[in-house]
Amino acid sequence: MPTLFHNLTVATMNDSNLGLIEQGALVCEHQRIVWVGKEADLPAQWQPLKESPQTNVNGKGGLLTPALIDCHTHLVWGGSRANEFKQRLHGVSYEAIAAAGGGILSTVRATRAATEAELFASAKERAEALIAQGVSSIEIKSGYGLSLDDELKQLRVARKLGEELPVRVVTTLLAAHALPPEYKDRADDYITYICDTILPAAAAEGLADAVDVFCENIGFTRQQTERVFAAAQALGLPVKLHAEQLSDQDGASLVASYNGLSADHLEYLSNKGIAAMAAADTVAVLLPGAYYFLRETKLPPIEAMRTAGVKMAIATDANPGTSPIFNLPLMMHMACTLFRFTPEEAWLATTKHAAQALGLTDTGELKEGMRADLALWQISAPEELCYELGINRLVQRWFAGS
Ligand code: DI6
Ligand code: FE
Numbered sequence: 001m002p003t004l005f006h007n008l009t010v011a012t013m014n015d016s017n018l019g020l021i022e023q024g025a026l027v028c029e030h031q032r033i034v035w036v037g038k039e040a041d042l043p044a045q046w047q048p049l050k051e052s053p054q055t056n057v058n059g060k061g062g063l064l065t066p067a068l069i070d071c072h073t074h075l076v077w078g079g080s081r082a083n084e085f086k087q088r089l090h091g092v093s094y095e096a097i098a099a100a101g102g103g104i105l106s107t108v109r110a111t112r113a114a115t116e117a118e119l120f121a122s123a124k125e126r127a128e129a130l131i132a133q134g135v136s137s138i139e140i141k142s143g144y145g146l147s148l149d150d151e152l153k154q155l156r157v158a159r160k161l162g163e164e165l166p167v168r169v170v171t172t173l174l175a176a177h178a179l180p181p182e183y184k185d186r187a188d189d190y191i192t193y194i195c196d197t198i199l200p201a202a203a204a205e206g207l208a209d210a211v212d213v214f215c216e217n218i219g220f221t222r223q224q225t226e227r228v229f230a231a232a233q234a235l236g237l238p239v240k241l242h243a244e245q246l247s248d249q250d251g252a253s254l255v256a257s258y259n260g261l262s263a264d265h266l267e268y269l270s271n272k273g274i275a276a277m278a279a280a281d282t283v284a285v286l287l288p289g290a291y292y293f294l295r296e297t298k299l300p301p302i303e304a305m306r307t308a309g310v311k312m313a314i315a316t317d318a319n320p321g322t323s324p325i326f327n328l329p330l331m332m333h334m335a336c337t338l339f340r341f342t343p344e345e346a347w348l349a350t351t352k353h354a355a356q357a358l359g360l361t362d363t364g365e366l367k368e369g370m371r372a373d374l375a376l377w378q379i380s381a382p383e384e385l386c387y388e389l390g391i392n393r394l395v396q397r398w399f400a401g402s
Contacts, residue, residue: 002029003401004049005374006039008059011382012366013066013352018344018382019366026064028372031400036366057396059376063385065347066364067136067373067397068328069354072264072285072315074174075140075161076123076154079110081320104144104178107320111144111154119157126318127161129326134375134394137168139315139358141212143177148198151175155207166399168373170358172240173199173208176220176228191224195231203235210261210359214242215251222249229258238359244268245290256280262313262357266300267291274301278308283357285313286349288334289323302339312341313357314349329385329393336386343383372401 005026012019025039027046035046049055084102088094097103111119123140130138140158145151155171162169175194183190202208211232215225219242229239239258243251245265252263252273263269263277264285277284286300305312314335317323325331328350335341335349355364363373376395379385385393 001055002027002034002046002049004042004046004056005059005064005376006042006050006056008062008064008376009380010036010366011063011065011347012036013348014365014367016344016348018347020382024064026366026374028374028398028401031372031402033366033368033370033372035368057376061380062395063377063379063382064366065375065377065382066351066366067375067399068134068350069137069358069360069364070130070135070315070318070328070350071137071139071262071313071354071357072287072317073138073140074143074317074319075126075138076119076142076157077107077111077144077320078114078119078122079107079320081107081324104321105181107144108146108178108180112147112150116153116157116160119154120160123157123161124165126326127165127167130316130318130328131165131167131397132394133327133329133392134377134397135167135328136373136375136397136399137170137355137358137360137363139170139172141172141174141177143174143212143214146175146178146180148201151198152202152205152207155202159207166402168363170209170360171207172210172212173202174212174214175199176213176224178214178219187220187224191220191227195227199228199231199235199237203237208237210238210240212240212242215249215254216242216245217247217249222251222254225251225254229254233258240264240285240357244270244273248273252277252282256282261359264315265290267296267298269301269305271304274304274308274310277305277310281311283311283313283353285315285357286335286339287315287317287323288331288338289325290317291338292334293323293325299339302341311353311356312345312349313353314341314346315354330389332386333389343386346386347382372398374398
């Protein structure tokens with residue numbers, strides 16, 4: 001049965017002013033949007049929907065938008081790093097914690113030790129927190145397993161979240177996230193293991209929608225990154241990159257040269273990288289939560305990206321080490337306060353541009369034929385969601401129409 005949404009403002013996201021339609025209306029049927037426009041222009045065939053409470057949603061003057069898309073998370077992990085957070089605030093250095101086996105490798109140990117059911121339970125809680133704030137699509141990376149079995153275990157949990165919760169999960173293989181202890185001082189051998197063993201297995205089981213690498217002086221080199229990209233390309237998988245987070249490795253140009261979906265973090269992005277991303281239409285995924293939690297002071301080059309026409313998305317980067325944050329509207333707020341995004345940019349960054357960063361073409365905008373992934377907010381203008389902090393303004397969310 002079709003459903004009419006009316007007495008609301010619609011933000012379709014199809015122009016830089018968010019495609020706002022005041023006194024708008026939208027009709028969906030069979031999980032898809034079939035009509036959007038001014039309520040006064042509602043075609044006669046849909047008029048009867050107004051008569052029954054079963055077939056219409058009265059928005060009471062609220063704002064109807066695409067449901068939000070969190071296009072960069074590491075949502076599946078074991079253990080907690082709260083103890084390290086505490087140690088650091090008591091004056092223990094990051095290096096000392098890492099030397100004692102802490103940091104990312106402590107999460108790897110905990111993730112390897114956890115069963116699929118345990119990982120599922122903790123990740124479910126995190127995904128539900130995002131859903132409760134209006135999210136309908138979540139990207140989830142592996143990268144805390146770092147062995148064939150443990151990487152696939154993480155990806156299987158991610159897939160299961162998409163099967164059991166009302167959310168679409170897009171998976172990314174990030175086996176090249178850190179060097180596992182058994183490959184200490186043998187990074188090139190680990191890259192060979194990824195290219196020859198982990199990647200083909202993940203692809204064969206349909207567990208990876210894309211492939212990512214942490215290209216950094218504490219991660220993998222540009223050359224190692226390129227080997228992983230070449231292997232991904234041979235398997236027909238799109239690529240993306242953790243690029244220029246802590247230093248400029250010129251990773252953005254590399255991922256753009258592979259027609260990458262996105263380059264992510266980008267605090268140290270150069271003009272060369274910006275030009276390459278603009279030319280390839282590679283989306284810039286900015287992560288204000290990690291910037292904030294690490295107390296980074298170097299801002300990503302927002303104005304230069306804007307001028308070059310690089311599309312910008314934002315995401316939570318939800319992970320135990322640098323962004324233990326499960327709130328996408330908070331990231332919209334922080335993109336405005338910390339990165340000086342306009343509210344319009346912040347909305348496009350969690351809808352239309354986030355969809356592009358995931359290669360999704362049927363969500364993130366409200367127009368005929370798109371999936372009815374919708375969010376109704378108790379606000380009258382888009383900027384209100386970016387402005388306030390601490391009250392959940394989501395009235396209701398629809399995932400493929402229900
Ligand atoms: N960049 C990050 O900020 C996270 N991974 C990455 O490549 C950190 C992950 C962690 O510390 O657990
Ligand atoms: Fe990340």
